[in-house]
Amino acid sequence: MNHRPFEDWLLQDQPLTPEQKRELQSHLQVCTSCTAIAESNLALHSTQKAAPAAGFTERFQARLIQRRREQRWRQVMGSLVLVIGGVALLYWLAGPLVQEMMRSPAEWITAVVGYFLFILTSIQAWSEAGWVLLRVVPNFISPSGWIVLLSVVSGLTILWMFSIRRFTRTPQGV
Ligand SMILES: [Zn+2]
Structure with a gap:
């Protein structure tokens, strides 16, 4: 069977004259391979229509x-x-x-200033006391005393950690 013009028309998908269309229709009725091409063309057209419109x-x-x-x-x-x-x-x-x-802005301001002064003076006093302690205490404690103090502190720290762990664990056990 000669598919020559019809196959080309279908594959190129070009506009046909009414005469060509009639010829193609009559060929398609007898030719399965050209019908397959025509059907795939149809499917292609429908997907193109379904594709996003311009813009x-x-x-x-x-x-x-x-x-x-x-x-x-x-x-x-x-x-x-x-x-x-x-x-x-x-x-x-x-x-x-x-x-x-x-x-009463004046009262309020004096109160605030007084409060700040109180804080400042107490910080100063505490830091001075701390400095005095830092300077004085080492003179009272001998090297062996320091070792004892350190071991006591570290022992207390370990004990404290263990007690915390036990306390935190208790709710899970119950
Ligand atoms: Zn054919």
């Missing part, structure tokens, strides 16, 4: 950008709400204190 990628990207913009907006709004809520909560917690402060 799909652009639309998709536009939608993506839009969604990203919405997401960013939501984030901004979320952080704004968080900040406002935090300020409101802070005001609710510290409001009475702030009002108190505003009523």
Whole structure:
């Protein structure tokens, strides 16, 4: 059987004249191999129709950008709400204190300054005491005394660690 023009028409998938179409139809009725080509062409066309339409990628990207913009907006709004809520909560917690402060700023300032001075002086005192102890204590303790002290401290530390482990283990045993 001669498939020559029909096979070429089907494979090249070119537009046919009505006359050619009629010839092809009559050939397809008697030729299975050309029918197979025609069917595969048909399947190909349907998948091409199912494929993304023109401009799909652009639309998709536009939608993506839009969604990203919405997401960013939501984030901004979320952080704004968080900040406002935090300020409101802070005001609710510290409001009475702030009002108190505003009523008598001088008192409040002297109180704060006094408190800071108290902290500073106590830190100074403690550090001085610590320095004195560090300088004085070694003179009282001999080298062998240091060894005894160290072993006692390390023994206590080990004991403490063991007791902690036992305490933490007890709930699991029960
Ligand atoms: Zn044929």
